[in-house]
Amino acid sequence: MKLSSLIKIGGVGLLSAVVLAGCGSKSSQSGAKKQTANWMVNANINTMDVSKMTDLISSQNVNATNEGLLRMTKNNAVIPGVAKNYTVSKDGKTWTFNLRQSKWNDGKPVTAKDFVYSWQRTVNPKTASQYSYIFSNIQNANKIIAGKLAPTKLGVKADGNYKLVVHLVKPQSYFKYMVSQSYYFPEEISMVQKYGSSYGTDANKIGFNGPFVLKGWNGTNDTWKLVKNAKYWNAKNIKLDTLNMQAVKDPATALNSYNSGKLDFTTLSGTQVKNYKNSKNYHVYKQASIYYLEMNEKKFPMFKNRNIRKAFSLAIDKQQLVNKVLADGSQAPKGFVADDMSKRNGKDFADQSYVKSAVAYNLAEAKKYWAKGLKETGKKSVNLTLLSDDTDIAKRTTEFVQSQLTKLPGVKITNQNVPYKTRLSRSASGQFDLVITAWNAD
Structure with missing residues (x-):
């Protein structure tokens, strides 16, 4: 993947920066305690094939x-x-x-x-x-x-x-x-x-x-279980018996399930964060994740133009996205390296690799680069589809990016929010104009 075709739009922990976490423990009829937990993720499993897994x-x-x-x-x-x-x-x-x-x-x-x-x-x-x-x-x-x-x-x-x-x-x-x-x-x-x-x-x-x-995972369902493996060589040190997993796309639905005791863990979004900041179960977890906008240079050669890419980058207000639209603890990125991911001699590599102009917001400058790019590519306008997931957070993100990019003269953006598995497949096969995706540090 060419780094030149990427625009950093979100920072550390875009999807799970803040959570509510309790602890579920249920007893069997015989009286022996069974350690169980009810956990949520925002999408279902794409594949369990180690050689083909990417998400x-x-x-x-x-x-x-x-x-x-x-x-x-x-x-x-x-x-x-x-x-x-x-x-x-x-x-x-x-x-x-x-x-x-x-x-x-x-x-x-x-x-x-x-x-x-x-x-x-x-x-x-x-x-x-x-x-x-x-x-x-x-x-x-x-x-x-x-x-x-x-x-x-x-x-x-x-x-x-x-x-x-x-x-x-x-x-x-x-x-x-x-x-x-x-x-x-x-x-x-x-x-x-x-x-x-x-x-x-x-x-x-x-x-x-x-x-x-x-x-219980049939390849498409949104619920499954992780059950303790009795054959695992270190099974005696695994205390949890069952982890009930549930894919929940809507934050409100997830929060209702948490409050009703159906979930022991849920991620928070937007106004939910403000409402639960004083809860003893409120926790902030940073993830080494960078969310970005990828441009399909093969489908649209105009994206190979440096001025076009700079225009798109400068047109997106990353601070407004994380502070006003997401409001979930996400941070605007300093570059391709997430904060607190890696340190050398006590210094955060994200700070050392920080190039302010690469992640800045300046609509006036964006319009200048856009005009130059159009002239150099012989274009007057462009009609693009922005691909992302169909979760609440993804929809709000695409709506914001759409509103930002269409401030450039002649730009029309149509949002396309699809199931997680579909987005992964289309991204891999190049079936997109623009796609919001993520890099997570391994």
């Missing part, structure tokens, strides 16, 4: 139900996962992971071969994974992705069932963080082979090796 909701559920070699915890610490330990060669290019004897939820062993298979499947061009580039520092990955080598040539091999050896192109000290991410998770070979193209499209067509097992 936040899917990633959250995959992380809850599966596990990679290592697991990342607080303060960027990495702890053992499927791998009980690992070693790195003196030149930093060979990593050897020693796996524990863990199991999939069906009782079959999780082996090094499951990791090899998963990684090879992701870099295979036939899989069309949008995250295949994440493997680029593993030997031969780039040639495989380009279709010049067979996936079996990837620099990873299983030395028996419980030893995985990875060969890197160059030393990568942060590779330990990479393998903790969901893209590097194993895939149960028998499940992929059994279900083929339908693998990961519902709860019964995928294997789970993590803390929870996904139940």
Whole structure:
């Protein structure tokens, strides 16, 4: 994705900056306490296929139900996962992971071969994974992705069932963080082979090796469960028995469910934030997310023009968007890096990479750049469709962006708010003029 085709419009935690969180615990008829919680998200799962997953909701559920070699915890610490330990060669290019004897939820062993298979499947061009580039520092990955080598040539091999050896192109000290991410998770070979193209499209067509097992998701429904996985190697330390998940698009509906005890957690939006600021259950959680406007340069070559892009960027008042329209704790961004995401020597990288003019608002300047851009591209006007989700927040965002951009002479914007899954699909296939989407730090 070209950074030149993006305009930053929202900052940290656009969708879940402030929440109300209680704690649900119910008892069974026998008297034994069952730890349950009722949780909400703003959209349903798109896919559980590790090789094809790209969105936040899917990633959250995959992380809850599966596990990679290592697991990342607080303060960027990495702890053992499927791998009980690992070693790195003196030149930093060979990593050897020693796996524990863990199991999939069906009782079959999780082996090094499951990791090899998963990684090879992701870099295979036939899989069309949008995250295949994440493997680029593993030997031969780039040639495989380009279709010049067979996936079996990837620099990873299983030395028996419980030893995985990875060969890197160059030393990568942060590779330990990479393998903790969901893209590097194993895939149960028998499940992929059994279900083929339908693998990961519902709860019964995928294997789970993590803390929870996904139940009740048929691929399209808005409710599902995460149930404790008895086969998980560390099950004794998992205290929660069931997490009842519900996708709720409308903040008012979600808040009503929370107040009536049907939800133990809900995100707040707009005036809801003001009304609940003094509640003991009110919490602010920052997410390392940047929301942006992507322009389809292939469909509209005019977006390759620097002045056109600058005009669009300067025409959007980011402060007004986060303070008046969203009013949910979101922040106007300083650039492509979210606040408090990464620090070096105690300094926030978002501050060090801040270029004020890149995220400024100046309608007068925007009109000047717009006029220049129209002259250079030979255009007099443009009629565009703005694509986004059909949630309440997304609708308010598109309405605001529409009102801002149409202040440029000759610009007509038609909003198109569609279900989350549809937006993801259209974004990936290039079926949009403009689309509001997000980048979330892994």
